[in-house]
Amino acid sequence: MRRQLTGAIAAPGMALGRARLVQPNIFHVDTTPLRSDEVEAEIVHLHMALDTARQELHELRGKLHGALAREVGDFIDAHSLLLDDQELLRGLDELVRVGHYRAGAALKLQRDRLAAVFDAMNDPYLKSRGEDIDQVIGRVMAALQQQASAEERKLASRVGEILVSDTVAPADMANYTGHGLLGVVGSAGSVYSHSAILARSFNLPMLVGVRDALSAINDDDLVLVDGEKGEVIVHPTAQDLQRYRTWQREAANEGRRLARLAHAPTKTRDGVHLRLFANAEQSSDIAQARNRGADGIGLYRSEFLFLRQRGLPGEEEQFIAYRDVLLGMGGLPVTIRTLDLGADKADAAGLVIRGEDNPALGVRGVRLSLRYPDVFSAQLRAILRAGVYGTVRILVPMVTHAGEMAAVRSLVRQAREDLRRQGHELPERIDIGAMIEVPAAAIGVRSILEKSDFLAIGTNDLAQYVLAADRNNDALGDLYDPLHPALLRVLGHVISAARRAGKPVSLCGEIAGDPIYAPMLVALGLCEFSMHPGQLLRVRDKLSNLDHGMLRALAPSLVRCYTRDAVEEQLREALERH
Structure with a gap:
């Protein structure tokens, strides 16, 4: 019988497929006590499952590159640490040895104990971290089941077309996408989570907050995910299927229409030219940016060079990478962001920073670079040398005050002098800009502008810091x-x-590539956007239908609004009038 569920749209589009349920919170285990002569074998069984889970995470970490390594790596590392937590492991062993619990029952009991601790916490962020426990224990439970029988291994290896879960870890999102995943339905989750961002990058329709999903959908049910209306249709009717086929035809036509905008200028309805740049970090991004008619690379993330191998890349290796990006863009400007790593990832790159409780607010970005001037200077030298192959700019991340920009400029001057003495050909000028993602930098932007040739606003972090709200925390979605x-x-x-x-x-930031926010950004005076290359055409299409003068006139009233509803109403009324 047809059933319709509703949720929030995390990624648009439609998908039709068979449901595959993942329910990490539901464990069906054998509670029969172990006999004394079974204990040691059960301990081996448990530790084999733990080793399997560790190996899965290790292999998945190795498969990730570029944006996925950056966005998903933190979650994989956190789960790996949990699997090595001595308190967790001792507790499991004790339950088996002393309590004679079977491995699955021990895992369930330990999960329930830890979940109760997290549920009792008052801090919404810490409470939400209980999801990590569920996901880790669920992975070990799955490993236990894989060892149980050939049939269970066969079931566990099946990856469904429509993933239905409570929440989807970014690591699992990346893994499932490589196995034919068509869409995602979450009974919880946030539209601003890392998983949602990945879904949009992969063009996977995704709904979150579909409250009855796990109880209303069964494994193998035919499911239609409608990321246009925010609906999930279980057992769709002939009419639903006809609507899906109509959407497919319209989406194909829309794709062909947008393709014609690939090399068109980005110009508003009243003739104002805007510039669309691409974010990139690997050769496929460069090719896509060129094919979509980007005005250049607005953010080239250099840290992937430091994360794709163990240890630090040398000056020559970096020079070749930056040179190839400039050549690939055929003379269009390229903005290279200097190393943006925190203490949580610095060790993987060969840099040592003492452990930090909150790496997001720690020694990261330019703070890390200035602590390692030799490493930073090698990167600056590589960028300067590559600058003769095109137009390059240097972007400095995590700037807090003008003094940091002055220090960077001093290092650039020194690198330029050293290279000249060594006989290297250098560009006459390279602009140096500050990334505005720290509230202090935004408030004191005038002093930073005195030491900067340009600015780039990183709204992903700026929004988190201004609002004190982790975008991955469901409890703070509002x-x-x-x-x-x-x-x-x-x-x-x-x-x-x-x-x-x-x-x-x-x-x-993420909102630069979202057509929903384009009118607001134009109203605030923004003329340059940088986004994932896959979003260029939709944003160009949206901007070409806006009246620049009308939106700019709206800016004073927009910044005086006190609520989101008032902002939306102002924009809606202005767009309807024009």
């Missing part, structure tokens, strides 16, 4: 809001300061 009036005022302040100083400013 707070992490790109249309929050406070964030609008911060953005408006930074963009206005750069315009008054006569210096370029771009925005390279």
Whole structure:
């Protein structure tokens, strides 16, 4: 019988497929006590499952490159640490040896104990970290089942077309996508989570907050995910299937229409030219950016060079990588962001920083680079040498005050002098800009502009810091809001300061590539956007239908709004009038 569920749209599109349920919170285990002569064999069985889970995470970590390594790696590392947690392991062994629990029952009991601890916490963020426990224990449980029988191994290896789960870990999202995944339905989750961002990058329709998904959908049910209306149809009717086929035809036509915009100028309805850049970190991104008609690379993430191998890349290796990017863009400008790693990833790159409780607020970005001037200078030298093969700019991440920009400029001058003495050909000029993602930098942007040739606003982190809301925390989904009036005022302040100083400013966060936010950003005065290359055509299409003058006139009233609803109403009324 047909059933319709609703949820929040995390990634648009439609998909039709068989449901595959993942229920990490539901464990069916054998509670029969072990006999004394079975204990040691059960301990071996348990540790084999733990080893299997560790190996799965290790192999998945090795498969990830570029954006996935950056976005998903943290979660894999956190889960790996949990699997090596001595308190967890001792507790499991004790339950088997002393309590004579079977491995599955011990895992379930330990999971329930830990879940109760997290549920009792008052801090919403810490409470939400209980999901990590569920996902790790669920992975070990699956490993136990894989060892149980050939039939269970066969079932466990099946990857469904439509994944239905409570929440989907970014690591699993990346893994399933490589095995034919068509869409995702989550009974919980946030539209701003890393998994949602990955789904949009993969063009996978995804709904979150579908409350009855796990109880209303059974494994192998035919499911239609409608990421246009925010609906999940279980056992779709002939009418539903006809609507899906109609959408497929329209999507194909829309794709062909957008393809014609690939090399068209980005110009508003009243003739104002805007610039669309691409975010990139590997050769496939460069090729896609060129094919979609990007105006250049607005954010080239250099840290992938430091993460794709153990140890530090040398100056020559970096030079070749940067040179190839510039050549690949055929003379279009390329903005290379210097190393943006925190203490949580610095060790993998061969840099040692003492353990930090909160790496997001620790020694990362330019703070890390300035602590390792030799490593930083090698990167600056490589960028300067590559600069003769095109137009390159240097972007400095995690800037807090103008003194950091002054220190970077000093290192660039020194690197330039050293290279000249060594006989290297160098570009006459390289612009150096600051990434505005720290509230202090946004508030004190005028002093930073005195030491910068341009600005790039990183809204992913800026929004988290301004709103004190982790975008991956479901409990804070209502707070992490790109249309929050406070964030609008911060953005408006930074963009206005750069315009008054006569210096370029771009925005390279997630909202730059979302057509929903394009009117707001244009109203605030933004003229340069940088986004995933796959989003270029949709944003170009949206911007070409906007009236620049009308939106700019709206800016003063927008930044005076006190609620998100007021912001949306102002934009809606203005767009309807025009």
